Amino acid sequence: SFKPKDGSGNEDGGENFHGQKRKNDTHVSTTDPDSRLYRKAQGREAKLCDMGHALLENRNGLAVGGRVAQANGTAERRASEALLKQKTKETGKAATVGEDKAYDTKDHVAALRKLGVTPHVAQNNAKTKTGHHRQSAIDARTTRHDGYGMSQTRRKMIECIFGSGKQHGTMRKTKHRGLACIAGDFLLNLIASNLIRIPILVAA
Template sequence: MIRGVSGSNRITLGADKAYDTKDFVEALRALNVTPHVAQNTTRRRSAIDRRTVRHPGYTVSQRRRKLIEESFGWGKTIGRLRKVHFRGLDLVGDIVRWTAAAYNLIRIRNLRAAT
């Protein structure tokens, strides 16, 4: 999919720490893509080196990634999307849309309360 992105400017790609492998990171760099992959340092060395981590953009990318992961976690626990009890693409699509809308409303409420 990344090959389909047009342009000659360097772009970034964020991914889970499961993609923190030497082959994946090297393939991205060969495509002129900066890997903003979460570092996996559990019992091994990360393939993401200091030249990527030292930039402020990497930190911003990881914070944004956390926000996205929180929405999926909320959908699985509160929105009951972990095991959908309905069948059919239309019905499941509706449930996902309603869950996302509810999450957005709660997030807006919390953001307003914080300001």
């Protein structure tokens, strides 16, 4: 449920938003102020949510990092940069990362390269609403290598973690409120995924 940020509305708490546009800058959730309205794709309804982000080791399919952030148009890229910064600091080694088209922006690619991470992002050369084609932030100097194709293939393994977390875990609909509590719940889902995956790797 929502209420206007300016404090207007019915005294009994009941609201009628018929004919009104609800936006994050004008309305806030009454049950979880940390959540934000977010539309996952064009034509989909906006829902109150937070965004969970995971970092996957593509050589074994294990989750090696995770965090929860407020849902917005840049949250995925900022979370990726934060997770990779932490990981490269721990290992002290250069790395590559496979990501989808949503990560193909100049600022994100530049941020990863600054961290010593090679951005194997899926190229986004789609046609815009104005009829122009987007220009990918990477070119053949990155895509020509075999490692790029491998990263793009292996990155899809992360969908198994989220799929399992939604079907068997609590990712689809959390029972918690607030970023800190939701983050703890999200990380438990990642741990559970690893505990299922590790015996498979050991037996292989």
